[in-house]
Amino acid sequence: MDTVNSAVEIIVSIMLLVGAFFTLVGAIGMVRFRDFFQRLHAPTKATTLGVGGILIASMIHGVAHGRYGIHELLITMFLFITAPVSANLLSKAALHLKVPSGAGHPDVARRTTTGGDSPRKKAKPVRSKGKPAA
Amino acid sequence: MIPLALDIATGAITVAMLLCGLRLLRGPEIPDRLLAIDTLYVNVVALVIVLGMRLGTELLFEAALIVAMLGFVSTVALARYLTRGDVIE
Incomplete structure:
Protein backbone atom coordinates (compact mmCIF):
# COMPACT_ATOMS: atom_id res chain seq x y z
CA MET A 1 0.00 0.00 0.00
CA ASP A 2 2.79 2.35 0.87
CA THR A 3 4.74 1.60 -2.28
CA VAL A 4 1.57 2.15 -4.34
CA ASN A 5 1.07 5.53 -2.70
CA SER A 6 4.65 6.61 -3.34
CA ALA A 7 4.41 5.45 -6.97
CA VAL A 8 1.23 7.50 -7.42
CA GLU A 9 2.96 10.51 -5.86
CA ILE A 10 5.92 10.18 -8.23
CA ILE A 11 3.68 9.86 -11.30
CA VAL A 12 1.51 12.84 -10.26
CA SER A 13 4.60 14.98 -9.60
CA ILE A 14 6.18 14.08 -12.94
CA MET A 15 2.98 14.87 -14.85
CA LEU A 16 2.62 18.18 -13.01
CA LEU A 17 6.19 19.17 -13.84
CA VAL A 18 5.82 18.15 -17.50
CA GLY A 19 2.58 20.12 -17.80
CA ALA A 20 4.05 23.21 -16.17
CA PHE A 21 7.13 22.98 -18.41
CA PHE A 22 5.09 22.83 -21.61
CA THR A 23 2.83 25.67 -20.48
CA LEU A 24 5.89 27.83 -19.84
CA VAL A 25 7.46 26.85 -23.18
CA GLY A 26 4.26 27.87 -25.01
CA ALA A 27 4.23 31.29 -23.36
CA ILE A 28 7.94 31.86 -24.05
CA GLY A 29 7.43 30.92 -27.70
CA MET A 30 4.52 33.31 -27.96
CA VAL A 31 6.67 36.15 -26.68
CA ARG A 32 9.85 35.41 -28.61
CA PHE A 33 8.80 34.45 -32.14
CA ARG A 34 8.97 37.07 -34.85
CA ASP A 35 5.65 37.42 -36.65
CA PHE A 36 2.09 36.49 -35.88
CA PHE A 37 1.91 33.27 -37.88
CA GLN A 38 4.94 31.93 -36.04
CA ARG A 39 3.55 33.09 -32.73
CA LEU A 40 0.34 31.19 -33.39
CA HIS A 41 2.18 27.87 -33.29
CA ALA A 42 3.52 28.01 -29.74
CA PRO A 43 0.36 28.37 -27.60
CA THR A 44 -1.92 26.22 -29.72
CA LYS A 45 0.29 23.16 -29.37
CA ALA A 46 2.55 23.51 -26.36
CA THR A 47 0.07 25.14 -24.01
CA THR A 48 -2.67 22.66 -24.89
CA LEU A 49 -0.26 19.79 -24.18
CA GLY A 50 0.77 21.42 -20.89
CA VAL A 51 -2.81 21.75 -19.71
CA GLY A 52 -3.37 18.13 -20.78
CA GLY A 53 -0.46 17.03 -18.58
CA ILE A 54 -1.77 18.95 -15.58
CA LEU A 55 -5.23 17.47 -16.13
CA ILE A 56 -3.78 13.94 -16.26
CA ALA A 57 -1.96 14.66 -12.98
CA SER A 58 -5.19 15.87 -11.40
CA MET A 59 -7.05 12.83 -12.70
CA ILE A 60 -4.54 10.36 -11.21
CA HIS A 61 -4.53 12.35 -7.97
CA GLY A 62 -8.32 12.26 -7.79
CA VAL A 63 -8.56 8.54 -8.56
CA ALA A 64 -5.99 7.85 -5.84
CA HIS A 65 -8.15 9.83 -3.39
CA GLY A 66 -11.29 7.95 -4.17
CA ARG A 67 -13.26 9.92 -6.75
CA TYR A 68 -13.69 9.63 -10.48
CA GLY A 69 -11.98 11.83 -13.04
CA ILE A 70 -15.09 12.89 -14.94
CA HIS A 71 -14.58 16.63 -14.57
CA GLU A 72 -11.02 16.47 -15.81
CA LEU A 73 -12.13 14.35 -18.74
CA LEU A 74 -14.75 16.96 -19.64
CA ILE A 75 -12.27 19.84 -19.46
CA THR A 76 -9.71 17.89 -21.51
CA MET A 77 -12.21 17.07 -24.24
CA PHE A 78 -13.46 20.64 -24.35
CA LEU A 79 -9.98 22.16 -24.55
CA PHE A 80 -8.73 19.67 -27.13
CA ILE A 81 -11.75 20.31 -29.34
CA THR A 82 -11.85 24.10 -29.05
CA ALA A 83 -8.14 24.98 -29.24
CA PRO A 84 -7.72 24.16 -32.99
CA VAL A 85 -11.01 25.90 -33.81
CA SER A 86 -9.99 29.14 -32.12
CA ALA A 87 -6.52 28.96 -33.70
CA ASN A 88 -8.11 28.54 -37.14
CA LEU A 89 -10.39 31.53 -36.55
CA LEU A 90 -7.46 33.62 -35.32
CA SER A 91 -5.37 32.80 -38.40
CA LYS A 92 -8.32 33.62 -40.66
CA ALA A 93 -8.72 36.98 -38.94
CA ALA A 94 -4.99 37.66 -39.31
CA LEU A 95 -5.09 36.77 -43.02
CA HIS A 96 -8.08 39.03 -43.48
CA LEU A 97 -6.40 41.94 -41.71
CA LYS A 98 -3.16 41.37 -43.70
CA VAL A 99 -0.97 41.11 -40.64
CA PRO A 100 2.70 41.43 -41.67
CA SER A 101 4.23 38.02 -42.27
CA GLY A 102 7.71 36.85 -43.09
CA ALA A 103 6.43 34.53 -45.81
CA GLY A 104 4.15 37.00 -47.58
CA HIS A 105 0.46 36.63 -48.29
CA PRO A 106 -0.69 34.28 -51.02
CA ASP A 107 -3.49 35.28 -53.35
CA VAL A 108 -5.40 32.13 -52.47
CA ALA A 109 -5.77 33.30 -48.93
CA ARG A 110 -7.31 36.56 -50.08
CA ARG A 111 -9.87 34.69 -52.14
CA THR A 112 -10.85 32.22 -49.45
CA THR A 113 -11.34 34.77 -46.67
CA THR A 114 -14.79 36.15 -47.08
CA GLY A 115 -15.66 39.76 -47.63
CA GLY A 116 -12.16 41.16 -47.85
CA ASP A 117 -11.98 43.10 -51.09
CA SER A 118 -10.34 46.26 -49.79
CA PRO A 119 -6.68 45.82 -48.92
CA ARG A 120 -5.86 47.57 -45.68
CA LYS A 121 -2.51 48.02 -44.08
CA LYS A 122 -3.64 48.97 -40.59
CA ALA A 123 -5.45 46.46 -38.44
CA LYS A 124 -8.97 47.81 -38.13
CA PRO A 125 -12.27 46.01 -38.10
CA VAL A 126 -13.82 46.29 -41.52
CA ARG A 127 -17.42 47.38 -41.45
CA SER A 128 -18.07 47.30 -45.17
CA LYS A 129 -21.50 45.72 -45.04
CA GLY A 130 -22.40 46.21 -41.46
CA LYS A 131 -25.57 48.23 -41.12
CA PRO A 132 -28.18 48.82 -43.77
CA ALA A 133 -28.72 52.46 -44.66
CA ALA A 134 -31.95 53.31 -42.94
CA MET B 1 6.73 15.35 -3.08
CA ILE B 2 3.41 16.53 -4.43
CA PRO B 3 3.41 19.92 -2.58
CA LEU B 4 6.81 20.78 -4.06
CA ALA B 5 5.61 19.88 -7.56
CA LEU B 6 2.47 21.96 -6.96
CA ASP B 7 4.61 24.93 -5.94
CA ILE B 8 6.81 24.61 -9.03
CA ALA B 9 3.77 24.24 -11.31
CA THR B 10 2.11 27.31 -9.77
CA GLY B 11 5.25 29.35 -10.29
CA ALA B 12 5.69 28.23 -13.90
CA ILE B 13 2.06 28.95 -14.79
CA LEU B 25 0.36 44.90 -23.75
CA VAL B 45 -7.73 26.85 -16.51
CA ALA B 46 -4.43 25.18 -15.60
CA LEU B 47 -3.97 27.44 -12.56
CA VAL B 48 -7.49 26.74 -11.28
CA ILE B 49 -6.88 22.98 -11.59
CA VAL B 50 -3.58 23.24 -9.71
CA LEU B 51 -5.35 25.27 -7.02
CA GLY B 52 -8.07 22.60 -6.81
CA MET B 53 -5.42 19.92 -6.32
CA ARG B 54 -3.75 22.00 -3.63
CA LEU B 55 -6.96 22.67 -1.71
CA GLY B 56 -8.22 19.14 -2.22
CA THR B 57 -11.67 20.28 -3.29
CA GLU B 58 -13.79 19.15 -6.18
CA LEU B 59 -15.64 22.42 -6.50
CA LEU B 60 -13.10 24.24 -8.62
CA PHE B 61 -13.41 21.98 -11.67
CA GLU B 62 -16.74 23.53 -12.58
CA ALA B 63 -15.06 26.93 -12.35
CA ALA B 64 -12.33 25.72 -14.72
CA LEU B 65 -14.93 24.40 -17.16
CA ILE B 66 -16.82 27.70 -17.13
CA VAL B 67 -13.60 29.67 -17.68
CA ALA B 68 -12.75 27.41 -20.64
CA MET B 69 -16.20 27.80 -22.22
CA LEU B 70 -16.36 31.57 -21.77
CA GLY B 71 -12.84 31.98 -23.10
CA PHE B 72 -13.61 29.97 -26.23
CA ASP B 86 -19.92 41.96 -37.03
CA VAL B 87 -20.47 39.15 -34.54
CA ILE B 88 -23.93 37.95 -35.55
CA GLU B 89 -25.18 38.92 -38.97
Whole structure:
Protein backbone atom coordinates (compact mmCIF):
# COMPACT_ATOMS: atom_id res chain seq x y z
CA MET A 1 0.00 0.00 0.00
CA ASP A 2 2.79 2.35 0.87
CA THR A 3 4.74 1.60 -2.28
CA VAL A 4 1.57 2.15 -4.34
CA ASN A 5 1.07 5.53 -2.70
CA SER A 6 4.65 6.61 -3.34
CA ALA A 7 4.41 5.45 -6.97
CA VAL A 8 1.23 7.50 -7.42
CA GLU A 9 2.96 10.51 -5.86
CA ILE A 10 5.92 10.18 -8.23
CA ILE A 11 3.68 9.86 -11.30
CA VAL A 12 1.51 12.84 -10.26
CA SER A 13 4.60 14.98 -9.60
CA ILE A 14 6.18 14.08 -12.94
CA MET A 15 2.98 14.87 -14.85
CA LEU A 16 2.62 18.18 -13.01
CA LEU A 17 6.19 19.17 -13.84
CA VAL A 18 5.82 18.15 -17.50
CA GLY A 19 2.58 20.12 -17.80
CA ALA A 20 4.05 23.21 -16.17
CA PHE A 21 7.13 22.98 -18.41
CA PHE A 22 5.09 22.83 -21.61
CA THR A 23 2.83 25.67 -20.48
CA LEU A 24 5.89 27.83 -19.84
CA VAL A 25 7.46 26.85 -23.18
CA GLY A 26 4.26 27.87 -25.01
CA ALA A 27 4.23 31.29 -23.36
CA ILE A 28 7.94 31.86 -24.05
CA GLY A 29 7.43 30.92 -27.70
CA MET A 30 4.52 33.31 -27.96
CA VAL A 31 6.67 36.15 -26.68
CA ARG A 32 9.85 35.41 -28.61
CA PHE A 33 8.80 34.45 -32.14
CA ARG A 34 8.97 37.07 -34.85
CA ASP A 35 5.65 37.42 -36.65
CA PHE A 36 2.09 36.49 -35.88
CA PHE A 37 1.91 33.27 -37.88
CA GLN A 38 4.94 31.93 -36.04
CA ARG A 39 3.55 33.09 -32.73
CA LEU A 40 0.34 31.19 -33.39
CA HIS A 41 2.18 27.87 -33.29
CA ALA A 42 3.52 28.01 -29.74
CA PRO A 43 0.36 28.37 -27.60
CA THR A 44 -1.92 26.22 -29.72
CA LYS A 45 0.29 23.16 -29.37
CA ALA A 46 2.55 23.51 -26.36
CA THR A 47 0.07 25.14 -24.01
CA THR A 48 -2.67 22.66 -24.89
CA LEU A 49 -0.26 19.79 -24.18
CA GLY A 50 0.77 21.42 -20.89
CA VAL A 51 -2.81 21.75 -19.71
CA GLY A 52 -3.37 18.13 -20.78
CA GLY A 53 -0.46 17.03 -18.58
CA ILE A 54 -1.77 18.95 -15.58
CA LEU A 55 -5.23 17.47 -16.13
CA ILE A 56 -3.78 13.94 -16.26
CA ALA A 57 -1.96 14.66 -12.98
CA SER A 58 -5.19 15.87 -11.40
CA MET A 59 -7.05 12.83 -12.70
CA ILE A 60 -4.54 10.36 -11.21
CA HIS A 61 -4.53 12.35 -7.97
CA GLY A 62 -8.32 12.26 -7.79
CA VAL A 63 -8.56 8.54 -8.56
CA ALA A 64 -5.99 7.85 -5.84
CA HIS A 65 -8.15 9.83 -3.39
CA GLY A 66 -11.29 7.95 -4.17
CA ARG A 67 -13.26 9.92 -6.75
CA TYR A 68 -13.69 9.63 -10.48
CA GLY A 69 -11.98 11.83 -13.04
CA ILE A 70 -15.09 12.89 -14.94
CA HIS A 71 -14.58 16.63 -14.57
CA GLU A 72 -11.02 16.47 -15.81
CA LEU A 73 -12.13 14.35 -18.74
CA LEU A 74 -14.75 16.96 -19.64
CA ILE A 75 -12.27 19.84 -19.46
CA THR A 76 -9.71 17.89 -21.51
CA MET A 77 -12.21 17.07 -24.24
CA PHE A 78 -13.46 20.64 -24.35
CA LEU A 79 -9.98 22.16 -24.55
CA PHE A 80 -8.73 19.67 -27.13
CA ILE A 81 -11.75 20.31 -29.34
CA THR A 82 -11.85 24.10 -29.05
CA ALA A 83 -8.14 24.98 -29.24
CA PRO A 84 -7.72 24.16 -32.99
CA VAL A 85 -11.01 25.90 -33.81
CA SER A 86 -9.99 29.14 -32.12
CA ALA A 87 -6.52 28.96 -33.70
CA ASN A 88 -8.11 28.54 -37.14
CA LEU A 89 -10.39 31.53 -36.55
CA LEU A 90 -7.46 33.62 -35.32
CA SER A 91 -5.37 32.80 -38.40
CA LYS A 92 -8.32 33.62 -40.66
CA ALA A 93 -8.72 36.98 -38.94
CA ALA A 94 -4.99 37.66 -39.31
CA LEU A 95 -5.09 36.77 -43.02
CA HIS A 96 -8.08 39.03 -43.48
CA LEU A 97 -6.40 41.94 -41.71
CA LYS A 98 -3.16 41.37 -43.70
CA VAL A 99 -0.97 41.11 -40.64
CA PRO A 100 2.70 41.43 -41.67
CA SER A 101 4.23 38.02 -42.27
CA GLY A 102 7.71 36.85 -43.09
CA ALA A 103 6.43 34.53 -45.81
CA GLY A 104 4.15 37.00 -47.58
CA HIS A 105 0.46 36.63 -48.29
CA PRO A 106 -0.69 34.28 -51.02
CA ASP A 107 -3.49 35.28 -53.35
CA VAL A 108 -5.40 32.13 -52.47
CA ALA A 109 -5.77 33.30 -48.93
CA ARG A 110 -7.31 36.56 -50.08
CA ARG A 111 -9.87 34.69 -52.14
CA THR A 112 -10.85 32.22 -49.45
CA THR A 113 -11.34 34.77 -46.67
CA THR A 114 -14.79 36.15 -47.08
CA GLY A 115 -15.66 39.76 -47.63
CA GLY A 116 -12.16 41.16 -47.85
CA ASP A 117 -11.98 43.10 -51.09
CA SER A 118 -10.34 46.26 -49.79
CA PRO A 119 -6.68 45.82 -48.92
CA ARG A 120 -5.86 47.57 -45.68
CA LYS A 121 -2.51 48.02 -44.08
CA LYS A 122 -3.64 48.97 -40.59
CA ALA A 123 -5.45 46.46 -38.44
CA LYS A 124 -8.97 47.81 -38.13
CA PRO A 125 -12.27 46.01 -38.10
CA VAL A 126 -13.82 46.29 -41.52
CA ARG A 127 -17.42 47.38 -41.45
CA SER A 128 -18.07 47.30 -45.17
CA LYS A 129 -21.50 45.72 -45.04
CA GLY A 130 -22.40 46.21 -41.46
CA LYS A 131 -25.57 48.23 -41.12
CA PRO A 132 -28.18 48.82 -43.77
CA ALA A 133 -28.72 52.46 -44.66
CA ALA A 134 -31.95 53.31 -42.94
CA MET B 1 6.73 15.35 -3.08
CA ILE B 2 3.41 16.53 -4.43
CA PRO B 3 3.41 19.92 -2.58
CA LEU B 4 6.81 20.78 -4.06
CA ALA B 5 5.61 19.88 -7.56
CA LEU B 6 2.47 21.96 -6.96
CA ASP B 7 4.61 24.93 -5.94
CA ILE B 8 6.81 24.61 -9.03
CA ALA B 9 3.77 24.24 -11.31
CA THR B 10 2.11 27.31 -9.77
CA GLY B 11 5.25 29.35 -10.29
CA ALA B 12 5.69 28.23 -13.90
CA ILE B 13 2.06 28.95 -14.79
CA THR B 14 2.30 32.36 -13.14
CA VAL B 15 5.40 33.21 -15.18
CA ALA B 16 3.57 32.02 -18.32
CA MET B 17 0.63 34.29 -17.48
CA LEU B 18 2.98 37.24 -16.99
CA LEU B 19 4.52 36.55 -20.41
CA CYS B 20 1.01 36.47 -21.90
CA GLY B 21 0.34 39.82 -20.26
CA LEU B 22 3.54 41.17 -21.82
CA ARG B 23 2.38 40.07 -25.28
CA LEU B 24 -1.07 41.48 -24.55
CA LEU B 25 0.36 44.90 -23.75
CA ARG B 26 3.04 44.93 -26.45
CA GLY B 27 1.48 43.05 -29.36
CA PRO B 28 1.89 45.08 -32.53
CA GLU B 29 -1.33 43.85 -34.16
CA ILE B 30 -4.80 43.12 -32.88
CA PRO B 31 -4.63 39.32 -33.55
CA ASP B 32 -1.52 39.20 -31.34
CA ARG B 33 -3.49 40.60 -28.43
CA LEU B 34 -6.32 38.18 -29.17
CA LEU B 35 -3.88 35.26 -29.16
CA ALA B 36 -2.51 36.51 -25.84
CA ILE B 37 -6.03 36.50 -24.34
CA ASP B 38 -6.63 33.00 -25.71
CA THR B 39 -3.42 31.69 -24.12
CA LEU B 40 -4.20 33.56 -20.91
CA TYR B 41 -7.48 31.78 -20.39
CA VAL B 42 -5.93 28.37 -21.05
CA ASN B 43 -3.34 29.22 -18.40
CA VAL B 44 -6.13 30.28 -16.05
CA VAL B 45 -7.73 26.85 -16.51
CA ALA B 46 -4.43 25.18 -15.60
CA LEU B 47 -3.97 27.44 -12.56
CA VAL B 48 -7.49 26.74 -11.28
CA ILE B 49 -6.88 22.98 -11.59
CA VAL B 50 -3.58 23.24 -9.71
CA LEU B 51 -5.35 25.27 -7.02
CA GLY B 52 -8.07 22.60 -6.81
CA MET B 53 -5.42 19.92 -6.32
CA ARG B 54 -3.75 22.00 -3.63
CA LEU B 55 -6.96 22.67 -1.71
CA GLY B 56 -8.22 19.14 -2.22
CA THR B 57 -11.67 20.28 -3.29
CA GLU B 58 -13.79 19.15 -6.18
CA LEU B 59 -15.64 22.42 -6.50
CA LEU B 60 -13.10 24.24 -8.62
CA PHE B 61 -13.41 21.98 -11.67
CA GLU B 62 -16.74 23.53 -12.58
CA ALA B 63 -15.06 26.93 -12.35
CA ALA B 64 -12.33 25.72 -14.72
CA LEU B 65 -14.93 24.40 -17.16
CA ILE B 66 -16.82 27.70 -17.13
CA VAL B 67 -13.60 29.67 -17.68
CA ALA B 68 -12.75 27.41 -20.64
CA MET B 69 -16.20 27.80 -22.22
CA LEU B 70 -16.36 31.57 -21.77
CA GLY B 71 -12.84 31.98 -23.10
CA PHE B 72 -13.61 29.97 -26.23
CA VAL B 73 -16.81 31.90 -26.87
CA SER B 74 -15.08 35.26 -26.41
CA THR B 75 -12.23 34.27 -28.71
CA VAL B 76 -14.65 33.14 -31.42
CA ALA B 77 -16.72 36.31 -31.07
CA LEU B 78 -13.71 38.63 -31.28
CA ALA B 79 -12.19 36.72 -34.21
CA ARG B 80 -15.49 36.89 -36.11
CA TYR B 81 -15.72 40.59 -35.31
CA LEU B 82 -12.25 41.11 -36.77
CA THR B 83 -13.05 39.01 -39.86
CA ARG B 84 -16.60 39.99 -40.74
CA GLY B 85 -16.97 43.31 -38.97
CA ASP B 86 -19.92 41.96 -37.03
CA VAL B 87 -20.47 39.15 -34.54
CA ILE B 88 -23.93 37.95 -35.55
CA GLU B 89 -25.18 38.92 -38.97
